[in-house]
Amino acid sequence: SFLLACGTFVFCLDRQQLDGSVNIQYVAPPQIWGTLNDVWDSSLQSFNKENLDKLLKMVSGDKASSTTNMSKLESLATSNVTALEMRNFAVGKNAGEDISVVLGEKTWTVCYLSKSKTGDVILTLFLDGNANAVRTRRFCFSSFPDITASAASVTYPANMYGTSYMRSAYLSNGGAYAKSGSEMVTSTIPEREFYFFTKEDYGFLPYVVTPRQVSWQENGQYAKTQLGLSYNLSNENWTQDKNSMPTGFSVNYAGKEGNDRWADDYVWLPSLTEIGYNDSHMGIWELSVEQRSGVENYYSWTRSASPYNGSVYAINYFGNNCMYYAANTANLLYRPAFHLNLTAAANAAN
Numbered sequence: 188s189f190l191l192a193c194g195t196f197v198f199c200l201d202r203q204q205l206d207g208s209v210n211i212q213y214v215a216p217p218q219i220w221g222t223l224n225d226v227w228d229s230s231l232q233s234f235n236k237e238n239l240d241k242l243l244k245m246v247s248g249d250k251a252s253s254t255t256n257m258s259k260l261e262s263l264a265t266s267n268v269t270a271l272e273m274r275n276f277a278v279g280k281n282a283g284e285d286i287s288v289v290l291g292e293k294t295w296t297v298c299y300l301s302k303s304k305t306g307d308v309i310l311t312l313f314l315d316g317n318a319n320a321v322r323t324r325r326f327c328f329s330s331f332p333d334i335t336a337s338a339a340s341v342t343y344p345a346n347m348y349g350t351s352y353m354r355s356a357y358l359s360n361g362g363a364y365a366k367s368g369s370e371m372v373t374s375t376i377p378e379r380e381f382y383f384f385t386k387e388d389y390g391f392l393p394y395v396v397t398p399r400q401v402s403w404q405e406n407g408q409y410a411k412t413q414l415g416l417s418y419n420l421s422n423e424n425w426t427q428d429k430n431s432m433p434t435g436f437s438v439n440y441a442g443k444e445g446n447d448r449w450a451d452d453y454v455w456l457p458s459l460t461e462i463g464y465n466d467s468h469m470g471i472w473e474l475s476v477e478q479r480s481g482v483e484n485y486y487s488w489t490r491s492a493s494p495y496n497g498s499v500y501a502i503n504y505f506g507n508n509c510m511y512y513a514a515n516t517a518n519l520l521y522r523p524a525f526h527l528n529l530t531a532a533a534n535a536a537n
Contacts, residue, residue: 234532244278246310254537268299270473273286285475288312290527295313295314299472307396308529309396312527316506326353327352328352329365343367346498349448350446359378408458409460411435414463421438421439464510478506483504486502
């Protein structure tokens with residue numbers, strides 16, 4: 188269903204309860220103004236064409252856009268469309284309203300329209316800061332404390348996202364993580380919170396694109412110039428080629444073993460440069476304050492490494508001037524993101 192509340196358009200794709208997952212109940216915002224059938228049919232494990240068409244119209248601002256007419260979306264995605272630009276569209280919603288999507292029983296805010304390296308149109312979604320999945324889940328970034336972890340001699344820095352316990356276990360991606368600055372172990376029982384997006388069982392995996400296929404996550408995120416910070420930040424780009432990157436890092440993890448593991452994840456933490464931290468530094472996605480905002484009095488992890496004592500950047504709950512950094516073992520909320528393949532979804536719906 189779709190819900191319109193507090194200046195945000197909420198579009199429901201799916202409310203499936205995942206077997207074996209934590210039972211998260213979606214609580215609708217106040218002031219419900221309308222309803223619409225689901226876009227994703229959990230029983231058939233397929234898209235509902237009629238409702239997917241409505242989503243395509245909203246994110247393109249074009250009444251003619253549909254699963255059989257992707258031309259406007261193809262054109263827009265070539266040059267990328269930010270949340271700010273989509274906020275100003277007025278097809279299927281009012282201008283000035285953000286778009287949110289309910290999928291896998293979680294509410295996601297629509298951030299960015301772009302293309303994958305294979306030319307598919309992708310829509311980037313960021314877990315809503317007020318969703319119950321956020322309210323009830325607080326975890327550390329790393330499995331071990333190390334305030335000297337950014338030293339060049341450390342093989343696996345405690346604040347290096349690619350080898351963090353966060354991406355391996357808490358975000359349901361599985362695989363190895365750093366147990367210490369010198370040892371990797373396998374996550375045998377990853378969290379099931381995001382299995383809908385990372386496992387084949389639920390039928391949705393073919394419609395998720397990994398960062399490995401996204402050029403603006405491979406390289407080009409530099410907080411020093413894009414956010415006005417003193418340094419560029421490690422973990423923001425997955426490239427291992429230091430020579431392709433500018434100077435201006437306090438420490439650069441490019442080239443370190445495991446630094447780019449997150450490039451193959453289906454669900455991942457966004458970077459500070461993607462999110463931004465106020466209306467003057469809106470980040471690549473150009474989010475609204477409401478999109479950045481979260482649960483009162485709590486902070487949420489980003490994947491961006493802070494240059495200070497092995498810490499990690501986080502954003503606070505009020506969404507404006509919200510930059511903060513925390514010890515890598517602090518228990519903070521987490522708000523991951525993923526890329527929805529609209530081209531594959533449209534083809535499947537037809």
